[in-house]
Structure formats: C-alpha cells, structure tokens
Amino acid sequence: MCTLKVKLPQKEYSIIIEREILGSIGRKIKKIYRNKKIAIITDSNVEELYGKSIMNSLNEEGFETKIIVIEPGEESKSLDTASNIYKELLDFEITRGDMIIAFGGGVVGDLAGFVASTLLRGIPFIQIPSTLLAQIDSSVGGKVAVNLPEGKNLIGSFYHPEVVFIDPELLKTLDKRFLYDGMAEVIKYGCIRDKRLFDKLMKFKDEEELFSNMEEIIQSCCAIKRDIVERDEKDTGERMLLNFGHTIGHAIEKHFGYKKYTHGEAVAIGMYNITKKSEEIGITDKGTVKHIEEIITKYSLPYIMPETNRDEIIKAIGIDKKNKGDSLNIVLLHRIGESFIKKINRKDVDKYII
Numbered sequence: 630m631c632t633l634k635v636k637l638p639q640k641e642y643s644i645i646i647e648r649e650i651l652g653s654i655g656r657k658i659k660k661i662y663r664n665k666k667i668a669i670i671t672d673s674n675v676e677e678l679y680g681k682s683i684m685n686s687l688n689e690e691g692f693e694t695k696i697i698v699i700e701p702g703e704e705s706k707s708l709d710t711a712s713n714i715y716k717e718l719l720d721f722e723i724t725r726g727d728m729i730i731a732f733g734g735g736v737v738g739d740l741a742g743f744v745a746s747t748l749l750r751g752i753p754f755i756q757i758p759s760t761l762l763a764q765i766d767s768s769v770g771g772k773v774a775v776n777l778p779e780g781k782n783l784i785g786s787f788y789h790p791e792v793v794f795i796d797p798e799l800l801k802t803l804d805k806r807f808l809y810d811g812m813a814e815v816i817k818y819g820c821i822r823d824k825r826l827f828d829k830l831m832k833f834k835d836e837e838e839l840f841s842n843m844e845e846i847i848q849s850c851c852a853i854k855r856d857i858v859e860r861d862e863k864d865t866g867e868r869m870l871l872n873f874g875h876t877i878g879h880a881i882e883k884h885f886g887y888k889k890y891t892h893g894e895a896v897a898i899g900m901y902n903i904t905k906k907s908e909e910i911g912i913t914d915k916g917t918v919k920h921i922e923e924i925i926t927k928y929s930l931p932y933i934m935p936e937t938n939r940d941e942i943i944k945a946i947g948i949d950k951k952n953k954g955d956s957l958n959i960v961l962l963h964r965i966g967e968s969f970i971k972k973i974n975r976k977d978v979d980k981y982i983i
C-alpha cells in the first residue's frame with residue numbers, strides 16, 4: 630500500500646494505491662465523507678465485473694447509493710451522455726454536499742468528472758480508475774472533459790477529486806490491448822523522467838513479473854505526474870512534457886478517425902519517430918531510439934509510421950488545439966529519463982517531426 634499527496638494551492642488530496650481496495654472502499658470513504666448519498670458512474674463492462682462488490686461495500690456502511698451505467702467506449706464521452714447523467718443525478722436529488730464516484734477507465738473518469746464539475750456548480754467526486762491508462766494518467770491531474778463532433782476534449786475544466794483509490798488488481802480483467810495501451814504511457818514516463826523505471830520495464834521476463842511489480846510502477850508514474858502537475862497545474866509549461874510522443878500520436882489517431890490505433894499505440898509510434906529525428910540531428914544521444922524500439926516492441930506496441938499521406942499527418946498536427954501561431958512546442962529527449970520542451974517554427978516540421 631502507498632499514499633501519494635497532491636498539494637495544489639486550492640486543494641490537497643491523496644492518491645491511495647492498494648491491492649484489493651475495492652472490498653473495503655465503503656469503510657475508506659466513510660472516513661472522509663459524512664453525508665449519505667453517493668452516485669456511482671460506471672460503464673457496463675466495469676459494472677458487470679465489479680458492480681456488486683463496490684455496491685456491497687458501500688451499502689454495508691449505510692450509504693444511500695445509485696448506480697448510473699453508461700455504454701463503454703469513447704462515444705459516451707459526449708454532451709448527450711452528460712445530459713442523461715445530469716437528469717439521473719437530479720432524479721436522485723443529489724446536492725452539493727453529496728458525492729459522485731467515477732468508477733472506470735478514462736472515459737468514465739473524464740465524463741463523470743466533467744459532470745461533477747458542472748452540475749450545481751460542482752459536486753465533490755472520487756476517482757476509482759480501473760484501466761492502466763486511467764490509473765497512471767487520466768485520474769491524476771484534474772483534467773475532465775467531454776468531446777464535441779469537432780474534436781476530443783473540447784469542453785472541459787480542471788476539477789480535482791477528493792481522493793483517488795487505485796486497485797492494481799482490477800487490471801487483471803483488462804483486455805490485453807488496453808493493458809498495452811496503458812503501457813505506452815508507462816514507457817513515456819520512463820522516457821521523460823525515470824530511467825530506472827525504463828530499465829526495470831526492459832528487464833521483466835513476462836506478464837506475471839509485470840503484474841507483481843504493478844503497484845510500484847503505478848506509484849512511480851503517479852508520482853511523476855503529481856510532481857509535474859503541482860508545478861504546472863494549468864498546462865502552460867512543464868506539464869507539456871507529458872505530451873512526449875503525442876504530437877505525432879494525436880495526429881495519427883485523428884487521421885485514422887480514432888479507429889485504427891489506440892491512443893497508446895499512436896503515442897508509441899510518436900515517441901519512436903520523433904526520437905529518431907532528434908537523434909539524427911544530434912539532439913538526442915546516439916542509441917536512444919534503439920532502446921525505445923526495443924521497449925515498444927516488448928510491450929506489443931507498434932513503432933513504424935503507418936503508410937499514409939504525409940501532408941495529411943502534418944495537417945492533423947497543425948490543428949492540434951495546443952499549438953498556437955507560427956510555432957509549436959514539441960517534447961524531445963536528451964537521453965532516456967531526460968526530456969525538454971522545444972519551441973519550433975512550423976516550417977521546421979520536417980526537420981523535427983516527420
């Protein structure tokens with residue numbers, strides 16, 4: 630078991646990482662929440678696997694609960710679904726003194742967090758992330774959002790949970806593609822900040838060894854993200870380091886309509902290709918891209934740029950909402966574990982990116 634504290638100017642909260650925490654979640658929540666009403670927002674896959682155990686644990690402590698189940702998948706991260714959830718929460722007569730639990734992957738976390746941040750101008754919420762991506766990334770840092778037809782995460786805010794409960798055991802039921810999807814972000818943390826983590830990931834013999842070290846891996850990743858978020862909550866500086874591999878990654882995801890590649894797969898391709906370029910022009914130490922290729926392959930992720938029209942990818946990079954004006958910020962490595970942000974001119978895209 631491990632607890633990390635997140636200290637922001639307006640709020641402090643804990644990230645608690647503990648195996649089999651779900652069985653005692655009611656007791657743990659009782660310690661931090663005095664009212665009775667709790668609304669749990671989850672998706673149907675997670676509900677089928679863990680709905681009973683979370684409800685039993687909450688009901689044993691006498692909470693008055695309501696579970697709201699959405700369809701799994703990115704399409705649910707919409708204003709339509711949010712609107713249905715608002716209605717269900719109002720039927721439950723939720724107030725600003727009550728609690729919402731976001732129980733699921735990044736889709737549920739972002740959507741339920743967005744609902745919690747907006748309904749009645751803000752209802753406290755708890756994150757119980759259930760995918761690797763959600764446990765090491767989306768549940769930490771306070772970004773909540775829904776998508777619009779025009780693009781992903783276009784409506785959202787920064788809204789932090791009261792507490793994050795992370796149970797690595799939940800990952801055992803995760804589809805392998807989603808597990809490796811999350812591993813791309815774990816690899817990213819190793820690349821930008823933690824060579825020790827990177828080397829460890831390289832050494833694991835098999836999935837069993839990976840799982841037996843999962844608590845420590847999650848802790849390392851959350852600690853890196855926590856440290857960065859504490860220094861740059863609103864994503865105007867250092868937090869951009871977390872976008873290593875994402876400039877190309879987002880463009881690939883978008884170009885293929887978010888269907889062909891998972892986010893992690895696209896980021897893996899991005900991390901490899903941007904480092905290949907920066908190594909070629911002497912910014913990154915020689916041999917770095919070889920290590921990235923090895924680790925990406927080890928975790929069943931792709932690294933080769935898909936055959937596609939280069940101009941289309943450049944166009945997709947150009948309209949990334951994080952890029953303003955004639956320049957754009959990219960994240961490069963000096964070497965594994967050491968990253969930096971470089972502002973480049975748009976006309977240098979072919980030199981640095983693709």
Ligand SMILES: NC(=O)c1ccc[n+]([C@@H]2O[C@H](COP(=O)([O-])OP(=O)(O)OC[C@H]3O[C@@H](n4cnc5c(N)ncnc54)[C@H](O)[C@@H]3O)[C@@H](O)[C@H]2O)c1
Pocket residue numbers: 672673674675678701702703706733734735736737739759760761762763766767768769770771772773781782799800801802803804807810
């Ligand atoms: N807020 C942030 O900072 C941030 C950061 C990164 C990503 N995101 C967002 O996260 C979303 C992606 O999240 P995701 O990859 O977790 O996808 P997801 O929430 O769609 O979950 C992936 C799949 O796994 C299933 N699942 C969840 N937990 C499970 C479990 N324990 N066992 C079996 N199946 C389980 C889900 O039902 C779903 O089918 C995107 O919308 C992305 O924009 C947000």
